[in-house]
Amino acid sequence: MESNALNIDEKLEPNLPKKPRIEEGCSAEEHGEKPSMSKSQLKKLKKKEYWEKNKRLKRAKEKAAAKEKRKADRVNGVAGPPRRKELKNNSMASSKCKTSVVVDLSFDDKMDKRSIEKCVKQLLRTYSLNRRAENPMQLYFTSLSGESLSEMKKHQGYQNWDVKITDTRYNEMFEKEKIVYLSSESENVLEKLEDDKVYVIGGLVDHNAHKGLCHNLAVQNGINHAQLPIGEYLHMKSRKVLTIDHVFEILLEVSAGASWKDAFLKIIPKRKGVEEKNDISKDNPDCVSNEDSS
Ligand SMILES: C[S@@+](CC[C@H](N)C(=O)[O-])C[C@H]1O[C@@H](n2cnc3c(N)ncnc32)[C@H](O)[C@@H]1O
Numbered sequence: 106m107e108s109n110a111l112n113i114d115e116k117l118e119p120n121l122p123k124k125p126r127i128e129e130g131c132s133a134e135e136h137g138e139k140p141s142m143s144k145s146q147l148k149k150l151k152k153k154e155y156w157e158k159n160k161r162l163k164r165a166k167e168k169a170a171a172k173e174k175r176k177a178d179r180v181n182g183v184a185g186p187p188r189r190k191e192l193k194n195n196s197m198a199s200s201k202c203k204t205s206v207v208v209d210l211s212f213d214d215k216m217d218k219r220s221i222e223k224c225v226k227q228l229l230r231t232y233s234l235n236r237r238a239e240n241p242m243q244l245y246f247t248s249l250s251g252e253s254l255s256e257m258k259k260h261q262g263y264q265n266w267d268v269k270i271t272d273t274r275y276n277e278m279f280e281k282e283k284i285v286y287l288s289s290e291s292e293n294v295l296e297k298l299e300d301d302k303v304y305v306i307g308g309l310v311d312h313n314a315h316k317g318l319c320h321n322l323a324v325q326n327g328i329n330h331a332q333l334p335i336g337e338y339l340h341m342k343s344r345k346v347l348t349i350d351h352v353f354e355i356l357l358e359v360s361a362g363a364s365w366k367d368a369f370l371k372i373i374p375k376r377k378g379v380e381e382k383n384d385i386s387k388d389n390p391d392c393v394s395n396e397d398s399s
Pocket residue numbers: 286287288289290305306307308309310311313314315316317318319320331332333335345346347348349352
């Protein structure tokens with residue numbers, strides 16, 4: 106049957122001499138040619154080629170613009186994000202924040218390859234947020250082994266990062282009384298962050314396939330647990346389960362002095378259908394509210 110599809114070389118470079126026609130019964134690849142494509146595939150390919158060509162130029166322009174902006178901000182006295190040189194002074198050791206956060210990476214057997222990749226991406230973002238903070242939290246990645254470790258190894262130099270990485274389990278590293286396992290399923294609500302406590306985030310990307318897993322494990326092991334106080338300040342149309350990096354970002358904001366409410370409003374994605382509760386007593390701890398008291 107005759108096909109309407111265009112040969113890619115003809116379309117992209119119409120002046121090129123025509124290549125010999127592909128004989129019926131043989132694929133384009135067998136002739137050393139690119140396979141014929143539909144119009145939309147061709148359009149996509151052209152876009153990709155254009156993007157590849159202009160990518161470097163665009164990046165250079167963006168870099169120059171960012172530099173200009175930083176310069177202007179400095180002149181106008183606007184504080185921008187910390188620069189690489191400044192970050193060198195912001196280490197966990199010198200941080201005023203002594204609150205510990207653990208990401209418990211003992212869930213390889215509950216995740217497929219793609220979820221492990223996503224999990225490690227969230228770890229990278231968690232690390233990067235902490236690294237850029239004026240007062241980083243004391244951050245641990247525990248039980249890192251197997252597939253997660255292999256995925257982590259793709260990121261050169263991770264061994265030298267300012268985060269404590271270990272294959273030991275968090276409950277062999279810290280006193281039981283100090284540990285609080287964070288879980289949206291917990292009936293306890295976290296009120297404030299305490300310096301001597303260790304807050305554990307489950308390193309699990311499961312799209313709710315293992316609902317309540319971390320909570321159940323904490324209960325079985327007699328470990329304290331608590332949920333973030335989202336319901337105290339916000340109505341949410343979807344589940345209150347957040348990603349690892351979002352949970353960490355909220356803890357980091359609060360540890361730096363933000364209110365829970367401001368941290369939630371800043372970090373929880375709008376697509377989760379977040380709406381402020383108009384209960385002023387939560388902003389003023391001296392007032393008492395009966396809302397959500399059950
Ligand atoms: C994507 S969730 C994993 C959900 C998983 N089904 C579970 O059993 O926890 C990743 C982790 O973020 C933390 N987390 C997410 N939302 C939270 C919330 N609303 N309150 C407290 N911790 C939360 C928990 O530690 C959780 O294990």
